[in-house]
Amino acid sequence: MPLELVTIPCLSDNYAYLVHDDKSGETAVFDVPEAGPILETLEARGWRLSHVFLTHHHPDHVQGTADLLAKAPARVIGAAADAHRLPSLDQQVGQGDVVPLGGESVEVIEVPGHTTGHVAYHLPTSAILVTMDSLMHLGCGRLFEGTAAQMFDSLGRMAVLPPETIVCSGHEYAETNVRFALTIEPENSRLISRRDEIAAARAAGRATVPTTLALELDTNPFLRCHIPAVQASVGLADGDPLAVFAEVRKRRDSFS
CATH class of the missing domain: 3.60.15.10 (Ribonuclease Z/Hydroxyacylglutathione hydrolase-like)
Known part of the structure; x- marks a missing residue:
């Protein structure tokens, strides 16, 4: 079991x-x-x-x-x-x-x-x-x-x-993280749904963790640096995924 x-x-x-x-x-x-x-x-x-x-x-x-x-x-x-x-x-x-x-x-x-x-x-x-x-x-x-x-x-x-x-x-960062993720993929329908789910959970005092790897693969920008929409969003169309990751991390560091 x-x-x-x-x-x-x-x-x-x-x-x-x-x-x-x-x-x-x-x-x-x-x-x-x-x-x-x-x-x-x-x-x-x-x-x-x-x-x-x-x-x-x-x-x-x-x-x-x-x-x-x-x-x-x-x-x-x-x-x-x-x-x-x-x-x-x-x-x-x-x-x-x-x-x-x-x-x-x-x-x-x-x-x-x-x-x-x-x-x-x-x-x-x-x-x-x-x-x-x-x-x-x-x-x-x-x-x-x-x-x-x-x-x-x-x-x-x-x-x-x-x-x-x-x-x-390890942390309850979902509300900020989802707002940032939407700056990278504003048309990601699963991400839009996740924003609403997170808002409802936090309004009810519920944790937003744990999640699943499937959900993270669909919505987490740091796991999606190979996706053309993410690459284009950070000005690195067809860019190396590592370079895209570094740019996404840089942007997240200054996001509030």
């Missing part, structure tokens, strides 16, 4: 994710912006934490780890490349490594760009991809440490996964 997935709002606009295997009782959390909401969810569901998976070192993704472990001890997993700036790790991982979780495996994908040591976690049996600040809902993370080429390659490694894959990203 697929693992159960729970989205947990944290801080002002962050998300953590719990996945639970009912047969083994194992439960993993992906990133720990703060401990309180995660502990409350574990208690409400009667789950015991067994694993903590960290995607990258930024404080708004790891700063609650010590407080969480103080009340819910668990095995901490994170990138070997970032071990020097992550909370203390029980297991250091890199590209292609596999971590057992309940009845399935968590596959590690290195996705530098937002940071040089960012990793994503793919759970193929449950069709879950935890991307946090690499591939984001209708966007991608800012290039704080990595290069456009690194992020472009990282997104490409994730874009080839099955389209039904559930994409778990």
